[in-house]
Amino acid sequence: MAFNSQDFDRKLAQWLKGRNGSDALARALCYLALILIIVDLVFHWMWPIWLSLVLLVLAWWRVMSKNVQARRQENDRFKQLIGSTASAWIESPVSMMTESRNYRHSRCPSCSQQIRVPRGKGTIRVTCPRCREKFTMKS
Ligand SMILES: [Zn+2]
Structure with missing residues (x-):
């Protein structure tokens, strides 16, 4: 068969x-x-x-x-x-792995909104999309 x-x-x-x-x-x-x-x-x-x-x-x-x-x-x-x-x-471990390799995650110091910036750009100035607070973070 x-x-x-x-x-x-x-x-x-x-x-x-x-x-x-x-x-x-x-x-x-x-x-x-x-x-x-x-x-x-x-x-x-x-x-x-x-x-x-x-x-x-x-x-x-x-x-x-x-x-x-x-x-x-x-x-x-x-x-x-x-x-x-x-x-x-x-x-989805694979997509999370790519995500964490390409982006650095942090939180806004004033409203703790999650912020995501591309890695490898040195220290950059970030404006929080929620509360407009400006702060610097390492990328
Ligand atoms: Zn904020």
Whole structure:
């Protein structure tokens, strides 16, 4: 019997329909599992491997879960807990890496608005877009 890839794609799409899919919490569980595996490789303890297996099973269960609404609520609560910056890192690490390599982030000293300037321009004068406060920062 020949393998029909189109048929396989259709079946996979059907199987994934109505399931939660990958989200920030599932990704965080996978990263944590990866760290535990590395710890295990370095220290040769037994428990990190088992814990990482548990985390991977949990992550898989989240991706496969059909109770999308409950999973979304958990994910929102998790993102609230870790903050918007950490969530952004977990959800798109590559784009955050490029972002932090190209821009320096700081806060306005008077209203603490987040300011972003391109890196490598020396010390520059910045005008806060929110309160018009002028200050200098290293880029
Ligand atoms: Zn300001």
